[in-house]
Amino acid sequence: MREPAGVEQAVEEPVREDRFPHERVVNFCDAVFAIVITLLAIELRLPGSELIERVGADQAWGETSSVLLAYVISFFVTGLFWVGHMLTWKHVRRVNAKLVWLALLQLFFVVLMPFATRQVSEHFVVYALVLTGISLFSWLLRRTVVAQEDLRARLGAAQARLLLVRGLIPLLVFSCAIPLGLFVPGKWAALVFALIFPLSMLARRRILARGG
Template identity: 90%
Template sequence: MHEPARVEQAVEEPVREDRFPHERVVNFCDAVFAIVITLLAIELRLPGGELIERMGADQAWGQTLGLLVSYLISFFVTGLFWVGHMLTWKHVRRVNGKVVWLALLQLFFVVLMPFATRQVSEHFLVYALVLTGISLFSWLVRRTVVQQEDLRARLGPAQARLLLARGLIPLLVFSSAVPLGLFVPGKWAVLVFVLIFPLSTLARRRILAGGD
């Protein structure tokens, strides 16, 4: 008499895996990005009289200009990662432990951005490694979301490939800057970052032109 109830209970038993509230994970990530992008501006300050007297006006203002350029680059690079974060997480319906830990590993490198920004001129390799770490785990999160959310079926194969390609291009560009930074001054090596935009446009055209 009670057999159907037991069968129904067995069918409705949840899958044994960690589940997390989507909103809390997204809000936490957004908060980290917001704090990091704010901290980037902490190093910005006009040269004081003591610095000018010690270094000379030209060198002191040159250092300030270098910090400003580093800030602008890091601001837009961090913004690029945040946009990619939103493009990925808008498709997430199930947040499990794998996605959470990959996101945390991405944030591990994101919070190093203020530190890495101070190293652009003298230690560009550090900057490039931090950007490579962010883009690596950003792409791993995206690949995991495409698989577990079955985005090839939900969005179509072309849109799913485009989503993966848009995450892979920054990884390729930033990782290529690592060996480049060993031979080229940082102020010139950062120019390779510009390749992200034409490569992304080219990938979009080729993938969408190919269709499903």
């Protein structure tokens, strides 16, 4: 008995080796982000009585507040990266090996966030390097998606350009924080992170006004 043409074609069509299940890749990335945020919270501890007796209550609570501030910053930074990750992957129709490897390289730096957060007060440059690494591969991933999925045709030139520029701004800001952290204390160098929001708003306004 002859199989229907459609079934025969489906059986004979070779499976492309560069394709991966979209849902599995996205779910894996989401799980890594969730685990990293959980690990950040594990570092939060109240000062013990031994620490208070050894260094005094003021210094002990001062160190605790520094750790809490670092956690808050890292939580929102990691959350922003996750939001950007979702904005990129919602446009992906075909997942190939290049996208998977860029995602893995991004996650390599993401999983360093708990370690980098512990170092932020004494080694701010390490923290800035990790953020720069996440931003770099996030942007490379986004640029690949824009080209591969032809987002300029699907979304329009302005929206595609805005997607790229909004991914580039964190990379530039975090990169600038590296040399800045060599000369000023980390708590002051971290203030440069706040530039991401006004720069993103300015870029959106100018790109949409010019139509790309």
